[in-house]
Amino acid sequence: MNLNKENSELPQPQILKLDDDFSLVKRFIDGDESTFRLLVQRHKETVRNIIYLTLGDSDAVDDIAQEVFITVYKNLKNFRFESLFTTWLYRITVNKCKDYLRKKNVRKIFVPIKEASGELRNDSITEKNDISKIVMKAISKLPQKLKVPLLLKDIEGFSYQEIAETMECEIGTVKSRIFRAREGLKKILQPIEAELME
Amino acid sequence: MSRNSKDFELLSAYLDNELSHGERVQLEESIKSSLQLQKKLEDLKKIKQLISSSYKKIPESPYFETRLFASLDSKKPWHKKVLKWSPAVGLAFATVIIMVVLRTNPDIFNNLIEEQKSNIAGFYKENLQPLLLTADLNNEDIFNFAMYKQLPLDKDDRKILHIDYDKTGKEFFEIKSVKPIQNGNNLEKFIVALNLDEKGKKQIDSIMNRYAEELEAQILINKNNTVAINSNLWNYQRAIQTDLLAFAEKSNWQEFQKFVPNTVSYTNSRDIVLAVKEIRNTHNNNYIFLTPDSIFSESIEFDLQEYKLQLSELENELNEQNRNQRKIQFQFSYESSLQKFEDKLHSNFKIIFDSNLCRVEILEFDFPDVHFPDFDSLFIAYDSVASNFKFHSQYIPRIEYFDNKIQFHFDGDSLRTYEFEYYKFDLDSSMEFQSELLDSLKSNSWNNFYNFNDSLVFKGIPKLDSYFKYYDGDVEIKLEMEHLGKELKKFREEMKQWKEEFKREFQSRDKDNNGIK
Structure with a gap:
C-alpha cells in the first residue's frame, strides 16, 4: 500500500517528442532558445518553397524566408498552441509574400510596361523544359488568391484544411479557388492546348 | 453557380x-x-x-541558417548583446578606467614600477660582502688588478672582473670566463725585475696592503649573484698602478727605465702622488649593480668597519662551535635572463654579450673626477709599462703547432693570439720555410719582444724556455740554420751517391741477364 502511494507521488517521467513542434516551441518558451534552430531546420525548406511558389521567382526567396523566421523568433513566446505550429508558420510566410508583392506592385507603377501579358501564341514547344516554363508562366498569370491554394495543393500537397488555415479562409473557398485556378490555367494554355494535351 | x-x-x-x-x-x-x-x-x-x-522545388540554401542566426544576433536586444560581448566590453571599460586614472594621476605606473624596482634592488642589495674578503684575494691579485685591470671574482670558476676604458675614454667593465693571469707570479717578477732588497719588498707589501684595505669596499658581491662596483674603482686602479710605478721609479731608477717608454718622464712624480691622495680622499657611495636580471646604479652606504666587526663576531661564534666559516661561491651566470633586458636597460648602460663575456659599457655616469696631470698620455704610457712589464717578466706564450701554422697563445688573454702560417714541410724547401718563419717573426707584431735590453730579460731566470730563443736568439737561430743547411747538403750528397751506386748495380745486373740469354 505504502509502496503504491509512494509510487503515485513520484513525478511521472515526461515523454518528450523531439520531433514534435509543440514540444520544441514549449522548450523555447521555457528559455531553451537552442530549439529554435531545430524548428528552422525542420521547416525552412517548406517555407522557402511556399515563397518560391507564391512569388514565381527565386530571387527574393531567402530574404523573405529570413524575415519569416525572424518574425517567428520574435513572436514565438506568444504562441498559444491553438493551431499547429506549421499553420502559424505558413500563415506568416504567406503574409510576408503578400507584403512583398504589394511593395513590388507599388514599385511596378514606376517601371515601364513591358510586352502585353498572356501572349502564348508565339511560344513554340521544343523541349520538355519549355512546357514547364510555359506552365509556370501561365500559373504566374493567375491571381494570387487562386494561385497560392493551387500550388500549396498540387506542389506542397497541403490538405484543403491546411490551406484554409494558412490562407485564413473557409475550406469551401479553398475548394472553389483551386477549381477556378485550374480552369483559369486551362484557358491561358488553350492556344497550345493541342500540343500540351498530347 | x-x-x-x-x-x-x-x-x-x-x-x-x-x-x-x-x-x-x-x-x-x-x-x-x-x-x-x-x-x-x-x-x-x-x-x-x-x-x-x-514545378521543381527550389534548391536548398546551405548558408540559410548561418545568415539567419547572424541576423538574429544583430537583432537581439542590447542587453543580450552586451552579455555576449561582455569580455570586450569589460576590456573597454578597463581601458577607460585606466585612461581616467592616468589622466588624473599620470605618475601612478611610474611609481609602481619604481616601487617594484626598489623591491628588486633591495633583494640584490642584501648581504653584500667585500670581494676581497670572500674571494681570498692576495697581493698578487691586487698587483694584477693594478697592472692588468683584472680581478678574479671566483677563482674556482675562473671568472674575472675586468675594468678598462674604451677608445673614447668611457669606462666599461667585463665579467668573463678566462684564466686569470696566474701563471707567472707577476708581483714577484716585478720585485725581481726591480732588484728590490728586503726593505723594498716590505714597502711594496705595505703599499699593497693599504690599497687592499681600501679596495675592500669597492667591489661587493653577494650570494644573489650580484656584483656591486663602486664608481671609484677605475680611479683606484689608476691610483695603485701610479703608486706602484712611482715607487718603482723611486726605488731603482736604472732598472725602472728599462720598463718605460722614453717619451714619458717620471722624475716629477709629485703631481701623481697628489692625484693618488685625491682618489683616496674621494668619498663615493655610487655603486653599479650587475645582477642576473638587471643593471642599476644606486648609492649605498657600505660601512666596512661595521661589516668587519660583524664578521669577526661571526667568526668567533663559529670558532666556538668548531665549525668552518662557509664562503660565498660566486657564480655569475650571464646566459640568464639578463640578455632580454638588453634593449630595455637603463640607457646609461650598454650590455654586450657573447659566449663567455658580459661587458657593460657605462655611457653616462657620474664618476668621481680626479685630476691627474696630463691624464691621457700618462695612462697610455702606464698601460704600455704594464704591457712591457708583462714581457719583461718572461711571460712565455704557449705555442701550438699545426700542419700549416704556429699559434702563440697568451693564456688569460684570448685577444692576444698570434698565428703564423707556413707551407707544408717539404725537404727541398725547408730552407725557404725557415727563412719565411724568421721573416714573419720579425714582422711588426713582434716588435713588442724587442723593446728591452736583453740582459734584463734573462736576469734572474735561470731556466729559459727554449721557445724564447725565437724572440731574441738571432745568432743562435742563424747558427742552427747553417747547421741544418750543412746537414741537408750532406744528405743530398749521400742521396746522390746512393743513386749512382744503385744505377751501377742495375747496369751490372742487366749485363748478367743479357749474358744468360
Whole structure:
C-alpha cells in the first residue's frame, strides 16, 4: 500500500517528442532558445518553397524566408498552441509574400510596361523544359488568391484544411479557388492546348 | 453557380481526394452517366499533372541558417548583446578606467614600477660582502688588478672582473670566463725585475696592503649573484698602478727605465702622488649593480668597519662551535635572463654579450673626477709599462703547432693570439720555410719582444724556455740554420751517391741477364 502511494507521488517521467513542434516551441518558451534552430531546420525548406511558389521567382526567396523566421523568433513566446505550429508558420510566410508583392506592385507603377501579358501564341514547344516554363508562366498569370491554394495543393500537397488555415479562409473557398485556378490555367494554355494535351 | 460549375468544382476536389465518402460515391455515380463530366475530369487531371510536373522545388540554401542566426544576433536586444560581448566590453571599460586614472594621476605606473624596482634592488642589495674578503684575494691579485685591470671574482670558476676604458675614454667593465693571469707570479717578477732588497719588498707589501684595505669596499658581491662596483674603482686602479710605478721609479731608477717608454718622464712624480691622495680622499657611495636580471646604479652606504666587526663576531661564534666559516661561491651566470633586458636597460648602460663575456659599457655616469696631470698620455704610457712589464717578466706564450701554422697563445688573454702560417714541410724547401718563419717573426707584431735590453730579460731566470730563443736568439737561430743547411747538403750528397751506386748495380745486373740469354 505504502509502496503504491509512494509510487503515485513520484513525478511521472515526461515523454518528450523531439520531433514534435509543440514540444520544441514549449522548450523555447521555457528559455531553451537552442530549439529554435531545430524548428528552422525542420521547416525552412517548406517555407522557402511556399515563397518560391507564391512569388514565381527565386530571387527574393531567402530574404523573405529570413524575415519569416525572424518574425517567428520574435513572436514565438506568444504562441498559444491553438493551431499547429506549421499553420502559424505558413500563415506568416504567406503574409510576408503578400507584403512583398504589394511593395513590388507599388514599385511596378514606376517601371515601364513591358510586352502585353498572356501572349502564348508565339511560344513554340521544343523541349520538355519549355512546357514547364510555359506552365509556370501561365500559373504566374493567375491571381494570387487562386494561385497560392493551387500550388500549396498540387506542389506542397497541403490538405484543403491546411490551406484554409494558412490562407485564413473557409475550406469551401479553398475548394472553389483551386477549381477556378485550374480552369483559369486551362484557358491561358488553350492556344497550345493541342500540343500540351498530347 | 450553375449546376455544371458546382459539379466541376466537386470533380476538382474529387481529384484532390478532398470529398467526403458520401460526396465521392454520389459524384462517381454522376460521372458514370455523364460524358461531359468524364471529359472534364480528364481535363482537370491533365492540368493537375501539368502543374505538378512543371514545378521543381527550389534548391536548398546551405548558408540559410548561418545568415539567419547572424541576423538574429544583430537583432537581439542590447542587453543580450552586451552579455555576449561582455569580455570586450569589460576590456573597454578597463581601458577607460585606466585612461581616467592616468589622466588624473599620470605618475601612478611610474611609481609602481619604481616601487617594484626598489623591491628588486633591495633583494640584490642584501648581504653584500667585500670581494676581497670572500674571494681570498692576495697581493698578487691586487698587483694584477693594478697592472692588468683584472680581478678574479671566483677563482674556482675562473671568472674575472675586468675594468678598462674604451677608445673614447668611457669606462666599461667585463665579467668573463678566462684564466686569470696566474701563471707567472707577476708581483714577484716585478720585485725581481726591480732588484728590490728586503726593505723594498716590505714597502711594496705595505703599499699593497693599504690599497687592499681600501679596495675592500669597492667591489661587493653577494650570494644573489650580484656584483656591486663602486664608481671609484677605475680611479683606484689608476691610483695603485701610479703608486706602484712611482715607487718603482723611486726605488731603482736604472732598472725602472728599462720598463718605460722614453717619451714619458717620471722624475716629477709629485703631481701623481697628489692625484693618488685625491682618489683616496674621494668619498663615493655610487655603486653599479650587475645582477642576473638587471643593471642599476644606486648609492649605498657600505660601512666596512661595521661589516668587519660583524664578521669577526661571526667568526668567533663559529670558532666556538668548531665549525668552518662557509664562503660565498660566486657564480655569475650571464646566459640568464639578463640578455632580454638588453634593449630595455637603463640607457646609461650598454650590455654586450657573447659566449663567455658580459661587458657593460657605462655611457653616462657620474664618476668621481680626479685630476691627474696630463691624464691621457700618462695612462697610455702606464698601460704600455704594464704591457712591457708583462714581457719583461718572461711571460712565455704557449705555442701550438699545426700542419700549416704556429699559434702563440697568451693564456688569460684570448685577444692576444698570434698565428703564423707556413707551407707544408717539404725537404727541398725547408730552407725557404725557415727563412719565411724568421721573416714573419720579425714582422711588426713582434716588435713588442724587442723593446728591452736583453740582459734584463734573462736576469734572474735561470731556466729559459727554449721557445724564447725565437724572440731574441738571432745568432743562435742563424747558427742552427747553417747547421741544418750543412746537414741537408750532406744528405743530398749521400742521396746522390746512393743513386749512382744503385744505377751501377742495375747496369751490372742487366749485363748478367743479357749474358744468360
